Amino acid sequence: MTTPSVLFVCVHNAGRSQMAAGWLRHLAGDAVEVRSAGSEPADRINPVAVEAMREVGIDIAGQVPARLTWDTAEASDVIVTMGCGDACPVFPGKRYEDWKLTDPAGQPLDVVRQVRDEIGAKVAALVADLRRD
Template identity: 70%
Template structure:
């Protein structure tokens, strides 16, 4: 891995889970990890309930937009974390892959999204630990 590891979060719409994970990794790594997110079939906008849930814990993802998954993004990442994107994510030898089984926040209310958000934060903290990066908060 390079001096600054790169992580890519992938889900179908790049509007909820992957955006929350990317937001947490950006915030908690303090810039020590290059963060990307993408979707196999990106939505038009970020899930507003995911935005609200993240705002509750002090992480702002309002400026983010769903992006399409490209092979270049996978190729340029040290760690690729999939969240329900199935076979849409290209596999390259030598890459570290993780599949995080998480409920989809799409169509859910804030009460259902909070536990998903909290699970994502825990997993991101574990990811930081495995990358040897100390969280800034």
């Protein structure tokens, strides 16, 4: 069986998608190829998201926001969108999930913690589902 690849996409690739990628790396290890990107990437990761993830032992500080490319999306098995709207390309045969999550940009740490925990639960469910496939 080949290693499945999951692409997390949000607008700035600085908060939600980076937290989701961090959770997936943490929970699945090498069993899943992890990618993240943004339709309009920021120049750096949201420092409050970094702090919230650090609290649960996951370090995303070294990640860099990346622009969503056609090739990255096409090469991914699962594409999870988080508020990127029409900027996210659609490919036949791909598995899509759209997670409705609060954007952590500009939010205080207590709100970002809630977003972090919600993402963690969604990623855990995704990992369990991928293991069944």
